[in-house]
Amino acid sequence: MATRKKTAKKAARKAASTKGPKYVYTWGNGKADGHGKMKELLGGKGANLAEMTLIGLPVPAGFTITTEVCTYYYAHKRTYPSTLRAQMEAGIANMEKIMGYKFGDSEGFPLLVAVRSGARDSMPGMMDTVLNLGLNDKTVEALSKATDNERFAWDCYRRFIQMYGDVVLGVQKREGEDHEPFEEVIESFKHETYGKDIVDSDLTAEDNKELVARFKKLVKDRTGQGFPEDPWEQLEGAAGAVFSSWMNDRAIVYRRKYGIPAAWGTAVNVQAMVFGNTGTNSGSGVAFTRNPANGENELYGEFLVNAQGEDVVAGVRTPDPVSGMEQALPQAYKDLLKVRKILEKHFTDVQDVEFTIQDGKLFMLQTRNGKRTAAAALKFSMDMNKEKLIDWQTAVLRNPADQLDQLLAPVFDAAELKKTPEIAKGLPAGPGAASGKIYLNADRAAAAANKGEVVLLVRVETSPEDLRGMIAAEGILTSRGGVSSHAALVARQMGKVCICGASGIEIDYDKKTVKAGGQSFKEGDYLSIDGTTGIVYGGQVATEPSEIITGLINGKKSSQNTEKFQHFVQLMDWCAKATRMGVRTNADTPEQVKTAVAFGAEGIGLTRTEHMFFEGDRIDAMREMILADNETNRRKALKKLLPHQRKDFFGIFKALEGKPATIRLLDPPLHEFLPHTKEQQLDLANKIGIPVETIMQRVHELHEFNPMLGHRGCRLAISYPEIAEMQAQAIFEAAAQCVKKGIEVKPEVMVPLVGYARELELQVEIIHRIAAEVKEKKGVEFDYLVGTMIEVPRGAVTADEIAAHAQFFSFGTNDLTQTALGVSRDDMGSFLNSYTENDIYPRNPFASLDTTGVGQLMEIAAAKGREVRPDIKLGICGEHGGDPDSVKFCHKLGLAYVSCSPYRVPVARLAAAHAAINDGSAPKAAKKATKKKSAKKAAKRAKK
The missing domain is CATH 3.30.470.20 (ATP-grasp fold, B domain)
Incomplete structure (x- = not known):
């Protein structure tokens, strides 16, 4: 009777497993329900296990519980679909058939399983894993007899209790503890029994039995419950823990950093051990x-x-x-x-x-x-293209744009290194050079970084709980672990400098000290690490530019001959072939322009003219103009500024060699140029010969409650048109000077902060009038454009009216974000963490464009501007121009260019190329120019 009941129950479960959605996908013995392209449903790990099985590799049998179950789990108060248990039982039965073992068998060899996570995008170490599941007091004895290896069986059991106790039962370190509780038990036992630390593989069967007993006591003490003996209870608990780990703190921090949506969920993979x-x-x-x-x-x-x-x-x-x-x-x-x-x-x-x-x-x-790393990605892509494994477009896509600046990062100054003692050596796990203040705890490291300190996180070994500190740190140093350890893997992905397994370093968490090379360092002291060589140096070491910087900008042949330099040049040449959208630079000096042009910038997208007023003694003339009480005196002071501005613009035009330059007229409020301390005000009064009381009174008059929304931009030029006149005159006289010297010039004059068409109309009249006067006076002809910066919401929604007077729009997304969100980027630090942790801001909106909010304003402005003026030039000059995701949005919007800081130009070029390749607008034919020719061209550009 009992047998019939069991058989009927089994049949009922089998029938239930075939009803409704399929939640379990099996693999094993050369067959699989899924395949490698099913990552959305099976996660990356499950899809690839199925794929490896299908191509005949030796993969132990198993099954994947789909990401849909994860979604269901969170939507239904952490419960499972009713048919899942039956499908899991069918999956276990399939594993038993293939492997020849039974799950929970206490007589023969028991089937043990590993339970692992599997997100669509790899998240190494961020979620939970349980190995050796299925062991209990009976099955461990069965495993011991079946293998005739008592030490092995109890080693597995000890490991299982530790992992299950940590992951599923929550026996983890408490606040203020630096060591994991199970590790504390092991270390205590080793010293108590052997008087020293020994490796785990040296523990005997009896040692492991004793540790099992102590681990069970720890579980009982911490949870109030005994360790579960039923294998099915263990399996369901482990699956739930993996699903729950999708929303643990470290997984959330990791997803936030890499833009992985929480809605994707994770799969769970159950695999025969x-x-x-x-x-x-x-x-x-x-x-x-x-x-x-x-x-x-x-x-x-x-x-x-x-x-x-x-x-x-x-x-x-x-x-x-x-x-x-x-x-x-x-x-x-x-x-x-x-x-x-x-x-x-x-x-x-x-x-x-x-x-x-x-x-x-x-x-x-x-x-x-x-x-x-970025260096490895570059070499992989070039080598695999040469080996004909991938085409040139795939090679471009294999270089992540947000990692590219790693290639431009500084290295240690060779001369300084000769004077600096080596104190330890480990395994080079993340290349590059980093000097910083050491911190031995992730929270303290993050807090120090928030205060502006450059931080090195130093640990015996890192765990996923250290993620916040790893993100905050410039570099990571561990005394244990190898190049495949958690620290190394995460560091490489983040582009952090990293050394692992530096066994010569002694770390004392209690005393907060590090000892190495006969020296002792406390938290807050400097260490320097070279992740390329694995060498640790005492103190702070100066850095020098990377070989790519020296090759491109300084024109050094030694750098230009390196493989990395030639690979970088080839990548940028491919980007130029692929890209539909141009990349310009935000630059205020000829030196910045030269740097950006060496990186491939096609011109200037933003020159901030106000930055020029702070050089030398010209700030005094600017202050004199602000303090003037009538137009005559203002013009007198502006006349002193004119030659300075003209000279600056000429230098920029010359450095551009005919490339376009968008020059923004004065933008910030006037109070920013005045001294605010009594000492500074007194010094200015003595310099320009006016009473200090007059200066103090003017500072008081110019005070604004909210300068971000005050008397600035085009509002200044409407109140004081003589400012716009002087700046326009300086631009056009510099242009005329270039024409006379045979230098091609393409000025684009940009009026800031326009919200009404009439504001721009008044400025355009001034600019055209001054241009005509300069042309007539200098007897030359030159072309120029006049446009505006779209940086307030009203400017975006009335772009059709504004476009009647503008030949181009440049989106000033820094201010557009501030005015659209009603948030000051300088003051948001007090609540940014709360907003990102509560998923209000997916990312800092001033670092990566808010495409659904601010992006809609841009879409409106672009569409309305094109309605009135189909050939209107559209660009972006906010800091978002150097953010890869923002660049992709700009490509989709059909902008002519993005503009960013000089050292972000390669990043923006690569992101623009990715966007073009991904939407199919890049050409299919491979570029014919060889790497040598490309490198030669770059060398010539650098020399110029």
């Missing part, structure tokens, strides 16, 4: 098919003999280089090299794999596109 901890013929590792730090074409990674995968990635042991497998596990190493070739050919990208060797046999547990 294979064991790297059965003895010296077993092991686990993590490898990249090419070096993700520098891009070299070599198998790169680490492994540990007699260990499980978490031992490698957690950084609790410093592993061996993967090349060491050739000696330790020769057949598995040969098999891994074969898999490497298959994966690269199939996925046509560098892969990051996890593998386990059980008793000499290789198993693949995961593959994903490898996270990489």
Whole structure:
């Protein structure tokens, strides 16, 4: 009877599993329900496990619970769909059939499973994992007998209780604790039993039994409940913990940094365990098919003999280089090299794999596109294009625009390094140079960075809980762990300088000290780390420009001959071929212009004329003009400023060599130019010979309650038209001077802060009148444009009226964001964190364009402007012009150009190329120019 009841129950569950939506997708033995293109449903890990199975790689059987279940889980108060349990049981049954073991078997070899997360985009270490699930007091004995390996069985059980206790039962470190509670128990036991710290693989079966008992007591003490014995209760608890970890603090911080939507959810992958901890013929590792730090074409990674995968990635042991497998596990190493070739050919990208060797046999547990530094991304893309694995457009897309500035980052000054002692050496995990004040705790590091300090986060090893500190830090240094540890992986993705496994460093969390090379450093002291060589230096070390900067801007042949420089030039040449939208620069001096042009800027999108008034003694003439009590005296002071402005504009036009220059007329309120302390006011009074009381009175008169919305921009020029006249005269006289010297010139005069058509109309009349006067007086002809900056909402929604007087619009998105959101970018620091953490602002709206709000105003202005003037030139000159996501939006809007600071020009060019390639507007034909010719052209440009 009992058997019939069980059979009927089983049949009912089987029938239920086929009803309704499919939530579980299985793989194993060369077959899979899913495939590699199903990342939205199966997550990246599940999709790639299915794909690896289908192409015949040795993947242990398993199943994926889809991202739809995650969505359901949060929408229904953390409960599961009613049919999920039956589908999971069918998935386990499929695994049992393939693997030949039974889940929860206390007589034979029990099927144990790993439960892992799997987001659509890889989020390394941010969510939770449980290994060895299915063990209890009975199945551990069964595993011990089936393998005739008591130490192995109890090692697995000890690991399982630790992971499950941490991830599912919440036995984690409390506020103020620097050590994980389970690790504290292990360390105490080791010192109590052996009088020293030993590696986990040296623990005996009896040691592990004792640790299991102590771990269970810890669970009971912390949770008030015993450790669960039922494997199905364990599995459902682990799946729930993985789904819950999608909304943990570190995952939220990570998603916010990389723009991953919370709505995507995560999948859960349940996979049959294979064991790297059965003895010296077993092991686990993590490898990249090419070096993700520098891009070299070599198998790169680490492994540990007699260990499980978490031992490698957690950084609790410093592993061996993967090349060491050739000696330790020769057949598995040969098999891994074969898999490497298959994966690269199939996925046509560098892969990051996890593998386990059980008793000499290789198993693949995961593959994903490898996270990489900008230097590695550049070399990967060029090499794979040369190997004909990818075309040139794909090569462009393989270089993330938001990482490109890593290539331009400074390196340590060679002369300074010779004078600075090396105090330790570790594994180079994230290239570059970083000097900063050391902090041994993530929260303290983040707090120091918020105060403006340059920070190095120094830890024994990092865990995902350290993410805030890692984001805040300039560099990361750990005394344990390898190049595949959590610290290394996350650092490479963020572009942070990183050294791991610097074993010569002693870190004392309690005393907040670091000892190395016979020296002692406390929190707040300086250290310097070179993530390219792995060397740690005591104190602060000066830096120098990167080889790309010196090659492009300084024209140094030694830099131009490097592979990295030539690769960079080739990438920029491909970007030029792909891009539909131009990139200009925001520049106020000839030197800034030259830098931007060397980076490929097509002109100036914004010159802020007010910056010119602060140089030398010209600020005194500016102040004299502001303090004047009548027009005659104002004109007298402006006459002193005219030659300075003219000279500045001539220098800029000359540096541009015929490229266009958009010059904004005076924008800020006048009070910004006046001294505000009594001492400064007295000094000015003595200089220009007026009573200090007059200056104090004028400062009082010009005070504004909200300068952002006050007497500034075109409002100043309407009140004092002589200011606009002087600036227009300076621009056009400089243009006339260029014409006479045979220098091509293309001035574009921009009127700021226009909200009414009449405001612009009055300014345009002045500009045209002055231009005509200069042409007649100098006897020359030149072309010019007059336009406006769209930076207030009224200007955007009445753009059709304004366009009647404007030949171009430039979106000043800094002020447009302020006026649209009613927020001052200088004062939002007090609530920005609250707004991002509560998902009000997906990102800082002054760093990345608010496309749904401010973006709509831009769309309205663009459409209305084109209605009245179809050939109107549209651009953007706010700081958003250097943000990759904002650049893509501008491309979609059909802008003629974006403008950004000189050192962001390559980033904007790459982002613009990505946008063109992704929407199909880039040409398909490969560029014919060779890398050598491209590098030569760049060298000639730099010399000029």
